[in-house]
Amino acid sequence: MSVILKAENISKQYRLGLVGTGTISHDLNRWWNRIRGKDDPYLKVGESNDRSTKGESQYVWALQDINFEVQRGEVLGIIGKNGAGKSTLLKILSKVTGPTTGEIKTRGRIASLLEVGTGFHGEMTGRENIYLNGAILGMTKKEIASKIDEIIEFSGCERYIDTPVKRYSSGMTVRLAFAVAAFLEPEILVIDEVLAVGDAEFQKKAIGKMQDISKGEGRTVLFVSHNMAAVKSLCTRGLVLEHGKVVFEGASDKAVSFYLNNESKKANEDLLKRTDRRGTGEVHFSNVELLSKENTPVTEILSGDYAKFRLHVVFNQEVNCGELIFGLVVFDKNEIKIADFYSDEMGVSFDEIDSYVDLEIPKLMLRGGDYTVTIVVQTAKVVVKQIDLLHNVLNFKVFPGDYWNTKTINRATNVAIIDAKFQ
Incomplete structure (x- = not known):
């Protein structure tokens, strides 16, 4: 072939901010260097394109x-x-x-x-x-x-x-x-x-x-x-x-x-240190755990077993807990959404929250495979307002199991309805 x-050697640089604001000096510098046969001075500056962090330079390398x-x-x-x-x-x-x-x-x-x-x-x-x-x-x-x-x-x-x-x-x-x-x-x-x-x-x-x-x-x-x-x-x-x-x-x-x-490696970081979160920030997730029936943290679980996702939070300012909506979304290894759970759809509201909320699943019907979790807390009085949203906060593995109690192990494909409730 x-x-x-x-x-x-493809690179692409952009200048941040409003186009044309304060650029005449930069244009003159570029022109002066060009007629002297020198390199563009602004190709030597600029930061990598990490949109989740605040940088110091006015220039960013998109590539x-x-x-x-x-x-x-x-x-x-x-x-x-x-x-x-x-x-x-x-x-x-x-x-x-x-x-x-x-x-x-x-x-x-x-x-x-x-x-x-x-x-x-x-x-x-x-x-x-x-x-x-x-x-x-x-x-x-x-x-x-x-x-x-x-x-x-x-x-x-x-x-x-x-x-x-x-x-x-x-x-x-x-x-x-x-x-x-x-x-x-x-x-x-x-x-x-x-x-x-x-x-x-x-x-x-x-x-x-x-x-x-x-x-x-x-x-x-x-x-x-x-x-x-x-x-x-x-x-x-x-x-x-x-x-x-x-x-x-x-x-x-x-x-x-x-x-x-x-x-997955990024997902295992301390959630409070994550810089890729989105939202207004009144509440932040600090940790997420997958717990067994004995309240023991696990990373592997059998299809059909009891499971509990514990979402730890910290309050950065006073909020009305009754207005908070918690959500948890499960993705498979190909980043295809498999299931999602939202507290308001389940008819659950919170009078007060100490330091965590639980999503309890009596019988986890995820077929065998590797999964990741995305979490969100938001309000929806008139329009949805995201308070904190984090992707890839937890990775866990599900092993095929006898979900239907028929002595037949379920296949490692697809997904069925999951009975669950926030509390």
Whole structure:
């Protein structure tokens, strides 16, 4: 296989704050250094792109020294937390924006699907936008016409194809945009998280089409997603970004394992020291425990056994406990939500809280596997107000068990209803 795309020392720097505020001195400095043949002085400053911490510099590196190659017919998955630099990298690869330093080398046409309605004109109909996008990709009208029936059929928007796109829902728009990008035969297809907008049936079709594109037609796909299962099944190789830097490159399953294990290590930190929390901060989570029936902390549990999640809190200021809503969400190893529990939905309110609340589950019906927990405390008088939200606060393992008391061990797939209650 030949190299179809190569990124060499790609970096992207942004200036924080309002555009144009106090930058004339910086522009003059850059100009003065340029005419003297010297380097840009502001490329030597700046901090890594850690959005959870307050920095000192006015400049931030969204990407730093990114190097990789993509072979023809390869599907490269790009994963990482929000703010890691994934979308910035795709925008540079798609030539939506330019890198601050470095160079992108490509062979062939690139079709990009970076956000809902990329490249669409709202006043034009779906049909007209197909021709517009094809022309942008460098295709002739005859080439587009030969594919237009397949595009319309795949998108499922046939009834609305002669209606202006501005009247489409976000799901319809992304359906049509993906169909255009996939069927107009670019050599490189770049896709951001937009497929999450579509329904389950369309996501399945889209992933199937991407497999056909890469395996059957030998074209290249760059795919960003938070759906780890999709990355593992679709991608041949993975790239893990953190704070704008590549921290792992390798086979897709190993990349997913690296990313999830890295997040697990962070989850075991003292929660009060976590800087990636969101919320107004009147209450903070300080610890989360999984307890057995004997109130003993555990990290492994048998499917069907009693379980209790204890959420420890500290109060940073006086609050009305009766207005607090506690939530706990369970994710599997592919970061797919398996179950969630909210105290208000269970009809539970708190008169007072000493230092913790418990979520009691008489019979834990999680099938065998590894799981992580996200927790939230909020109020919802008129609109929801997040007070504290933390992802990946606890990791635990469930072993298959005889949940139904039939002497048959349950399979390690899927999940059933869980009876639980906050108290």
